[in-house]
Amino acid sequence: MATGQQAATDSSVKRDAMLAAWVRDARQRTLEVVADLTDEQLMGPQLRIVNPLLWEIGHVTWFQEKWALRHAGGQAPVRAEGDSLYDSAAIAHDSRWSLPLPSRADTFAYMTTVRDRVLERIEQGNLTEQERYFITLGVFHEDMHTEAFTYTRQTHGWSAPVFSAVQVANSGETGPLYGDAEIPGGRFLLGALPEEPFVFDIPCTGSPKLGDAGCGAILIIGCRSSRIAPCCTSTGGKRKLTATGWDADCRRSSNGKWRRRPNRRISAKNLRT
Numbered sequence: 341m342a343t344g345q346q347a348a349t350d351s352s353v354k355r356d357a358m359l360a361a362w363v364r365d366a367r368q369r370t371l372e373v374v375a376d377l378t379d380e381q382l383m384g385p386q387l388r389i390v391n392p393l394l395w396e397i398g399h400v401t402w403f404q405e406k407w408a409l410r411h412a413g414g415q416a417p418v419r420a421e422g423d424s425l426y427d428s429a430a431i432a433h434d435s436r437w438s439l440p441l442p443s444r445a446d447t448f449a450y451m452t453t454v455r456d457r458v459l460e461r462i463e464q465g466n467l468t469e470q471e472r473y474f475i476t477l478g479v480f481h482e483d484m485h486t487e488a489f490t491y492t493r494q495t496h497g498w499s500a501p502v503f504s505a506v507q508v509a510n511s512g513e514t515g516p517l518y519g520d521a522e523i524p525g526g527r528f529l530l531g532a533l534p535e536e537p538f539v540f541d542i543p544c545t546g547s548p549k550l551g552d553a554g555c556g557a558i559l560i561i562g563c564r565s566s567r568i569a570p571c572c573t574s575t576g577g578k579r580k581l582t583a584t585g586w587d588a589d590c591r592r593s594s595n596g597k598w599r600r601r602p603n604r605r606i607s608a609k610n611l612r613t
């Protein structure tokens with residue numbers, strides 16, 4: 341019979357094996373989402389709502405390296421110039437197209453090197469909880485950026501990426517969605533409980549509060565702006581996809597009427613992660 345300590349060890353081994361699988365999966369997705377793009381497409385035209393993909397795939401790698409390897413693991417930087425190239429908090433969006441970015445091959449090598457170092461650290465065992473947290477943070481951050489990589493391709497009018505591990509649905513239910521997504525009202529926990537396995541912001545734990553939210557509905561956004569405009573126009577609002585984001589925001593309140601909030605833009609800052 342396994343002792344309590346043995347059971348805890350087995351549980352940690354399973355957790356870390358899953359974490360390693362997540363690390364591999366996230367990097368594979370990132371590599372695959374850009375694999376078929378040309379060097380020119382990896383930079384792409386400069387728009388406020390997207391990033392140059394060559395920069396962005398380096399950024400997710402740098403984020404993983406900075407927090408999982410350097411901050412939590414105490415390792416030395418993989419690339420000496422990493423902070424000056426990929427720190428999204430320090431590098432203005434518009435300047436990301438003119439940075440002295442490494443080549444495609446060098447960027448891919450950076451991506452695999454950092455991933456492999458994280459995997460090596462996991463395989464060594466005895467991860468601290470801080471290391472687990474920051475490795476997980478890097479995975480979730482990369483997964484969020486995978487969405488950004490995908491909408492960047494869509495924004496530029498390029499084909500959808502092909503992922504090796506994704507089964508294409510053939511249920512006849514694919515395609516743009518229409519109508520409203522009903523949001524029930526109720527009481528919601530704001531913040532997180534200490535026993536939560538992961539939260540994005542550690543300060544959010546410890547003192548969660550209950551908050552009330554009214555019910556309502558949100559317009560389901562289709563994939564093409566041409567299908568959105570008529571819907572909003574019929575409510576007296578107006579919505580148009582521009583290079584700087586949506587030019588108006590239409591939401592329906594609990595009384596069933598669409599409410600237009602003019603002059604509210606979904607800023608480039610909000611669109612980027």
Ligand SMILES: [Fe+2]
Pocket residue numbers: 399403428481485613
């Ligand atoms: Fe990011």
